[in-house]
Amino acid sequence: MGNWLFFIKRPLVLLGIAFILTLLLSSFAYSPSLEEESEPQKVLYDENHNVVALAPFPPSAKFPIGSDLDGNSFLLKIIEGAKYTIGLSIVVAFGRMLLSFVGGIMLYLLPGPFRITLTGLADSLHYAPLTVFTYILIAPVVVVFSWSYDTSTKIIYPMIILMLVSVPVLSIYIMNELNAITKKEFIASSRIMGGGFFHIYRKHVVPFINPKLWLLFVQQVGQVLIIFAHLGLLKVFIGGTDIRVIEYDQKTGEPIKAAFSMSNEWAGLIAQNFQYATSYPWMVLAPVSAFALTILSINCIVYELKNPIILKKQRKKRQAEKVRESHSVTPESFQFKG
Amino acid sequence: MTNLPVKTFLLQTIVSFVLTSFGILLIGSLPYLFFNMKGQIAVLKLIDEKKLNNTVGLYDSLVLNYKEYFLHIAHTVESIFSGGFIEYYARGSEHTLFPEFFGIYLHSMLYLTVALIIGLFTAVMLTVFTMYLSPGKRRIPKAIIFLVESLPDIFIILLIQLLIIWIYKKTEILLLNITSGFDEEAIVLPIMVLAILPAVYIHKHLLLSFEEEEKRPYVELALGKGLKRTTILVKHILRNSIITLFNHFKSIFWFALANLLMLEIIFDMPGFMTFIYENGVVNPELLTYGLFMVFIPFFIFFTTGKWILDSLFDIGGGY
Known part of the structure; x- marks a missing residue:
């Protein structure tokens, strides 16, 4: 019952979760039916077999957000790619949280001077736009020296880098939160009464830090999605590969299907279609809007978790008004006696 | 001190x-x-x-x-x-870095600084304007801020670009140069686009801080003394909000720098960030x-x- 009310009081959270879940569920439901689908048409004919339009088709009733160069509907591509994009961003965000949590506790346990030094060093990350920094670390494997590394490296290594780049800043954030909580009086009392680190953590810190960690996790999913979108624009996407490598493998006759299995991943869609941005706007606008809507719904969740109880306050006010009404004096309140 | x-x-x-x-x-x-x-x-x-x-x-x-x-x-x-004799490798040969890189750097930083200044002024004006509204009506600008800051920057930049192309196609009026050509350079549009997102961020922080300040007793006293609302807002509340704003400035600057890269790529104008992006992997x-x-x-x-x-x-x- 309590959990129930939690969502009813927070319609934006409900909306955000509903949007993302719908996207993910339809993505998983759609993929199995992919094989039965008929071949995409590159040319559209009318009843008299005259050519009406050539792919890519602009948005219409048949293609709600347009089609790609082969005549595939973009809506279906987006839905198919959703599970990779959102799934990967959740995996990366979870990895970030796990590593940063460990890092935060380690920082918290370190003596002061170390802490200050590490905080100062991590401050340098504030001057490096995360996208460029990540790109320079990922691109050698995925794009520039792509001939050297195998497919599994090309998928796992960028994920690890995406996790690691935010760990310093997040660790410091978690350390500061831990510091703020452990400065409270009841922690000191618990320590005086003989509570060890783990006891204090489990009994007194967890109730304070858990909601913050959840919030951070949701925020990180949004951050990772933004980085995915940015990297897509820089023509780097996880699970994809450079065009040059494709050519080499075609020469030797080696198919590299693994690299294409995620080609409907949204960042990949941005990367592949960015050259058509001005001539066929929907081809880029579709994946970018998919990112935008997902990030928007994540920010809706974050916003309402941060600024809660708006509805509750209103209800209180209404109740207060009711109370006042019942106490107000009306002619009916008086009665003639004898 | x-x-x-x-x-x-x-x-x-x-x-x-x-x-x-x-x-x-x-x-x-x-x-x-x-x-x-x-x-x-x-x-x-x-x-x-x-x-x-x-x-x-x-x-x-x-x-x-x-x-x-x-x-x-x-x-x-x-x-x-x-000193200046640094070489980098690109397109099959070594180039000297410095006069070239420094020129690009100055150019891009000029864009960024002008955009930040414009953003700051716009944000201050918007905030003062928003403060004239009653607290209930402030919800509308707040909702707009939330929407804009929640959307990724590439979506907004791309949308603006496509909007200008669309207007051009419909009316044959090219509002502003979209991409830099051979001899003419797009100046006004990139700066304006670059100013939008920092302006929204500054507006958000300023509005929060203004609303916080508005509740303080000195504002009530000033109102009671019969000072004009504009005077109180611009002279007193703004002055007290500067510190809060300054503390957020670091993250705003960082954010604008990230926007710069997206802007340079979407508007196809080579600059500081694209230079690092193109040559940074090998060097x-x-x-x-x-x-x-x-x-x-x-x-x-x-x-x-x-x-x-x-x-x-x-x-x-x-x-």
């Missing part, structure tokens, strides 16, 4: 400067830690010179090259102190130089700003 002695302030400044510089050096050389950069670049050069056209047999794995990493850091430090030291070139002026600005604000407002003494 009663609370913070000059000595402590200087010491803190120097420590944070040294630590951040060291951090930048550690960041910039990271590719040398993970990859066999020298071997890879050699292969890349062979491909560029068309001496090698088949890379099937070549295989490399990820490494942890501590030695190369620290050597490269030392090399970078050395080249920084040696990681470019990232180090670039970061220093952003960090040092910003640090000087930020520290002097903090110094001036501290002494003007006497932080710690007043409250």
